[in-house]
Amino acid sequence: MTTPGYDQARVERRRREHERQAVVFGVLIAFLAVCGIFALAVYSGAISSPFNRPFTTVGASAQKTYPVPCLPAVEGQPDGALPVAYTQVDVRLLNASAEPGLAGAHETVLAERGFSIMEKGNVPDPLQESEIRFGAKGIVQAYTLAAQFPTMRLVLDDRTGSAIDLLIGEDFDPPLDIEDVDVAADQPLPNAEGCVPVDTIEPEPRIKPASDDADTVRPAK
Template sequence: MSEAERARRLRRRHMHERQAVIFGVLLSFLALSFVVAAAVYTGNLNVPFFSRAFTAKPSPTATHDPQPCPPAGALPVAAGSITVNVYNGTSATGLAKSTGDALTQLGFKVQTEGNAIASYIGTARISFGIQGIAQAYTLAAHVDHAELQLDTRKDASVDITLGSAFVSLKPTDKVTLDPNTPLAAPVGCVPYDQLATAPAATPTATSKG
């Protein structure tokens, strides 16, 4: 065998050895990557940039601004004098319609039933202007854990946006309103003239409310 042939065979052997080493390293890296990925996925390894807790989107929650206090000495308003717009802030079909029917049976003047522009996480949000504070508190007496929000409307109408935690109105025997007793100011409320007002909402009314 000539020296040239021996040199070629030696080069080929070295090339095969290098290829074997490279393939071995690649296979080891792939195996290690699989093990790490499995550990991260199952929660056995906490890697900030890959952990599910790091990448998960936070769940939406209801935000509650301070609610305005009722005017001193303000009495509950007769249901027949309160104009209510009912909006569905959930994906449930017909919630605004069924709740509007229930409010009508209680004597409220339901003007609009429809879907809210945005979903609401919570029981219900009652929106109203300065002229409708007593009306809003009267309506809120029929809803557990309602959020009261002052906006810029000029009339005494009241909007109620039903949220994902809403089930139904309170039973009438659980509604504690006395037409001759002033509305009670809840703990933590703020005089309405000290609150920033939100723009009046214009939810979309549809037949699916």
Template sequence: MTDRANGRPDARRAQVRRHRRERQIVVFGVLLIAVAFAGVFAAGVYKGDVDGPFSQEFVTPAGAFDSDITLVCPPANKTAMQHRNVGVRILNGTDTNGLASSVADDLDGRNYVVVSTENWGRTYGDYVRLYFGPDGVRQAYTVALNFDGEVDMVLDNREGTLVDIVLGEGFAETGELRSTLAPELDPDAVLSANAQCLPVALVTPEPAPRILPDNPVDKKNKKKNSGN
């Protein structure tokens, strides 16, 4: 039997509890230190101050989204729009008289909605430039298919889907659109860019002209949407 009068079992139990508490303190202390160290290490990797255990970076370095790319990508997996849903304004950037009217007749024959023809007010030495807004990206890529040379596509901050076509000296040398039988004008072909591009949200638009003509296509779409 145990001699309780001497308090030996109580002393042993107290000693066991004390050792248990000491082990728990050590274990929890080590765990807390490990968690704190892991947190500091993870924060350093996230900020880029510490090299992580993997070759792939966890975050994009500061300024990595800054880019010289100004070309907007076409909408993913989209084909050209029906031409009757694309409004264009044609601007003659050359000294060739009647160039804008000639192109207007050709595009009208292809069922585009020609809003107006004008002189650009300055000379454009390259082939063709298109100006369009964020809502007109697919329309601009549809228009670009009609031209056989290098088309400069410029995003500006205009509202609506109107596409401005600036005809340059390079185009004036031939004055002809791409043949309607060309494979590029296959209505089932998916739109694509001919150079590196970025989603429209990542491209900084240029200022749009202060005055733009009314686009009947946009009016028709607004009327249609309001009726739904």
């Protein structure tokens, strides 16, 4: 036969267990409600997801935004600068990624179109996106080459000649099919959106290929 005191202790113990269960379930329900509201807000576009960021390649250097020079005025071309004949565009191909063979693959396509491939090599630091580097005398050449690609970063550097460098990054876009290239010998090239006069830009230092001798380009990957 149980005593009233024992029954009362058991009732109190059950009451505390029920209270703890109510607190636990209440916290879980509140947490799920908050998650549901957050998911609905992300889905509707009211807020951006903290996980919505692009994948990046480990080791690829961060690329800043560079000002792009406008096309120069060319004597005898009052309507705007015409593209340079492909055979007069001297290009150095530099692999700026960890994937081998990119310089050679680009050489095959560009050389078939008539571009003059001077050299192939590598750069010491990988890039995420491809870019064309050129000096003040190679702006029209750079625009002419850039038209071969769906997108291309243009970077003015401190070189003095008209030869240009194509640095092939990790996320490179291959050249457009020849029929999709919007270049005609008698049609002026369009300026890049947001371009600025070349004399307002501080040129970047020219990138040297990865080599024991800074003046020698080693074979491309």
